[in-house]
Amino acid sequence: MAESGNPLPQAASEAYYLRFRDDVPADEPAVSLDSFFEQPNAVSVRIEAGDDPERLIPHLSRVTLVEVDFPKFRDGRGFSTARILREAGYTGEIKATGDVLVDLVYFMRRCGFDSFAPDVAIDPAVLEDALSRYPYVYQHAADDAVPIWQLRHPELANG
Amino acid sequence: MYKYDHYDQAMVDARVADFRDQTRRRIAGQMTDDQFKPLRLKNGLYLQLHAYMLRIAIPYGTLDSRQLRKLAHIARTYDRGYGHFTTRQNLQFHWIKLEQAPDILAELAEVEMHCIQTSGESIRNISADHYAGAAADEIMDPRPWAEMLRQMTSFHPEFSYLPRKFKICVIAAEEDRAAMRWHDFGLRIVKNEAGEVGFEVYPGGGMGRTPFIAYKSADFVPQHQIFSYLQAVLRVWNRHARRDNIHKQRMKILVHELGEEEFTRQVEEAFEHILRLGTDFPQAEYDRIAAYFEPPAFETGLRDEIDRSDPDFAVWLDQNVAAHKAPGYAIANISLKPIRGIGGDITAEQMEVVADLAERYSFDELRVAHTQNLVLPHVRKQDLYAVWQALRGAGLADANLDLVTDIIACPGLDYCSLANARSIPVAQKIAERFADPARQHDLGELKIKISGCINACGHHHAGHIGILGVDRKGTENYQLLLGGSGDEHTTQAKITGPGFDEDGIVDAVERAVEHYRTIRESGERFIDTYRRVGMDGFKEAIYG
Missing domain, CATH: 3.90.480.20 (Sulfite Reductase Hemoprotein; domain 2)
Known part of the structure; x- marks a missing residue:
């Protein structure tokens, strides 16, 4: 996965678009999951909250962008969607769209989201605080953060 | 700890x-x-x-x-x-x-405390048997696993916006003192024939407006796979729960809609996948945590005899003290259900008395029970009299554990914006009606639970006698339920019939209790009698 340490707000369109990747963003609009299967050349796909992301797994090799929509910030289905795609080995962009609030971004990053195009722009100062607040994590996720239990047992790292 | x-x-x-x-x-x-x-x-x-x-x-x-x-x-x-x-x-x-x-x-x-995930649509504080580490019947202390799961479920990124709340309970004894099967995810620690530790898993329980008792989805999940299994359950629920109606988003509803078999199948499929990700914790981390829960240094050679010459003390001893696994020790329960008080309430001064007692007499440990009472888990039998005297001085020596006045009641309309009716005054009136210690003692174990609305925070579905406050045309009305239980034979209480007003419900409870007293067989508790004879006779006694 192409990663960069600092968020790079980019003007892919006029809308707010926060991106944590160094590669060139896809310039093709994402199509619905059903349309994606009908269009063999499509590389950008949009997953709505009720869609089954596992349908996409056999086709991930041609995908460069997956948009995952959050119709309401309380609807957490998209967190599992991102985990499932990363666990299937997908390394392309996963973009969170919709009702994405600043306090969600930290958890979304851990689930494998690496770009954000929310309905309402995020205050960069508040985001920086939110992303740097927690010094450790308690469990593995889609990022490379090392869980606390592993830090407690460095002797296990090599064996 | x-x-x-x-x-x-x-x-x-x-x-x-x-x-x-x-x-x-x-x-x-x-x-x-x-x-x-x-x-x-x-x-x-x-x-x-x-x-x-x-x-x-x-x-x-x-x-x-x-x-x-x-x-x-x-x-x-x-x-x-x-x-x-x-x-x-x-x-x-x-x-x-x-x-x-x-x-x-x-x-x-x-002081190493927090409020993380104690409300909202999150994985809540994990509950356990309040006699853990002291009970004579447990196969091991369940708390190291509860602590493990506490850490692994804190700030879990995938499950930070769940469909609804999610409650976990861990026990390690045949007797269920924690209402395990009324949780979203209940665990009972067991050992298999090879002596290995694992978990019986019970997902899909919960009270609220649509009560379900958790079913058993697995007989034995090996101990170091339990976090994977939990994540599988959470993922299936997080992906497939309804999101359009907050009253239908608890996991129990999904389990009910899919059916137990299909829910189990989906969980097992997800479990197999998640296991391969290697997110479970290692033995070394379990050992590190378990070391904190090693039994305290119990003295040996203590006498088991207790001086019962003070009759008030003897009553408390018989009612509020339970068997401990170490000879010469006992488990002392502190009732927070004084007759005219508010169940579960405790003043700052009382907290300090209890803190002193825990420090001096119970290896600096105390417990909170889901019945809203406190527990001094490791008291030398020879110290019980001194403990009781101190409790009596602080107004904490009510000898009513598990009796008719040991009532669970939600805060109700006195505090809560969701409530339809008051719970606390009803609990107080019932307690006053049955205040006579001899009468309470004669009636024996009888668990009354009162909720001020259908969200069931007062556990009325699990009451031997349950009371549900509803709003009927602008006035508070109380439905009576019988036969619920949160023990190892978990059952859901059933409504007896039309509701009552505040004084009427107290009379109705008394009629039900008197009917039990009339027909009980030797040694039967209220719930035993109800299970033997069923609803009909009680209904007749209540409605005449």
């Missing part, structure tokens, strides 16, 4: 800073109340009828004296001098100011 290392402390401290920032943004108007609500709820802060309520996590109901003294300090400094122990082994303060909540969290962090 468990002690934080610098990692745990850093996480709790970070949460304090996080919440301080979120509160500041809310007060500054940078967030709407709608946006702030789920954030404060993830931190145990509810807006109730009169003020904010702050719910403090007491993991698996275990506290030490330093922590209880801190709670007393908070009660005095930030609240009205008292707190309220809940049915999930937590403590609530009901008169909190929003702007002071971050300071309270900072005070709690000083």
Whole structure:
């Protein structure tokens, strides 16, 4: 996965678009999951909250962008969607769209989201605080953060 | 008991800073109340009828004296001098100011406490048998596993916006003292024929407006795979639960709609996948945590005889003291159900008395039971009289554990914005009706549970006698239920018939109780008699 340490707000369109990747963003609009299967050349796909992301797994090799929509910030289905795609080995962009609030971004990053195009722009100062607040994590996720239990047992790292 | 290392402390401290920032943004108007609500709820802060309520996590109901003294300090400094122990082994303060909540969290962090995930749509504080580590019948102490799961489910990124709340309970004995099967995810620690430790898993329970008793989805999940299994359950639910109606989003509803077999199948499929990701913790980490729960240094050679010459003490001894696994020791229960009090309430001064007793007589440990009472888990039998005297001096020596006046009641319309009816005055009237100690003792174990609305925080579905307050054309009305239980033979109470007004429900309870007294066979508790004869005779006695 192409990663960069600092968020790079980019003007892919006029809308707010926060991106944590160094590669060139896809310039093709994402199509619905059903349309994606009908269009063999499509590389950008949009997953709505009720869609089954596992349908996409056999086709991930041609995908460069997956948009995952959050119709309401309380609807957490998209967190599992991102985990499932990363666990299937997908390394392309996963973009969170919709009702994405600043306090969600930290958890979304851990689930494998690496770009954000929310309905309402995020205050960069508040985001920086939110992303740097927690010094450790308690469990593995889609990022490379090392869980606390592993830090407690460095002797296990090599064996 | 468990002690934080610098990692745990850093996480709790970070949460304090996080919440301080979120509160500041809310007060500054940078967030709407709608946006702030789920954030404060993830931190145990509810807006109730009169003020904010702050719910403090007491993991698996275990506290030490330093922590209880801190709670007393908070009660005095930030609240009205008292707190309220809940049915999930937590403590609530009901008169909190929003702007002071971050300071309270900072005070709690000083004694390794927090409010993380004590409300909202999150994985809640994990409950356990309140006799853990002391009970004669447990196969091991369940709390190391509860602590393990506490850590692994704290700030879990995938499950940070679940469809609804999610409650976990861990027990390790045949007898269920924690209402395990009324949780979203119940675990019973078992050993297989090879002597290996694992878990029986019971998903899909819950009370609320649509009660379900959890079913058994697995007979034996090996111990070091339980976090994978839990994640599989959560993922299936998080992906497939309804999101269009908050009253139909608990996991029990999905289990019911898919059917137990299909839900189990989907969980097993996800489990197989998640196991391969290697997210479970290793034996070394279990060992590290379990070391904190090693039994205290029990003395040997203690006498088991207790001087019963004080008759008041003897009554308390027979009712409130339970068998301990170590010779010469006992488990002493502290009733928070005085006849004219509010169940679960405790003053700052009483907290300090209990803290002193825990420190002096119980290896500095105490427990909160889901019945809203406290427990001194490891008391030398020879110290019980001194403990009882101190409790009596503090108004904490009611000898009514599990009796008709040991009532669970939710805060009801006196505090709660969801309630349809008051619960506390009904509990008080019933307690007064049955206050005579001889009568209580004669009636024996009888669990009355009262909820002020269908959300069932007062556990009426699990009451031997349950009472549900409803709003009927603008007046408070109370339905009577019989036959519920949270024990190892978990059952759901059934409604007897038309409801009653506040005085009528007290009379109806008395008629049900008197009917039991008339027809009981030798040694039968109320619930035994009900199970033997069923509803009909009771109905006739109640409605005439």
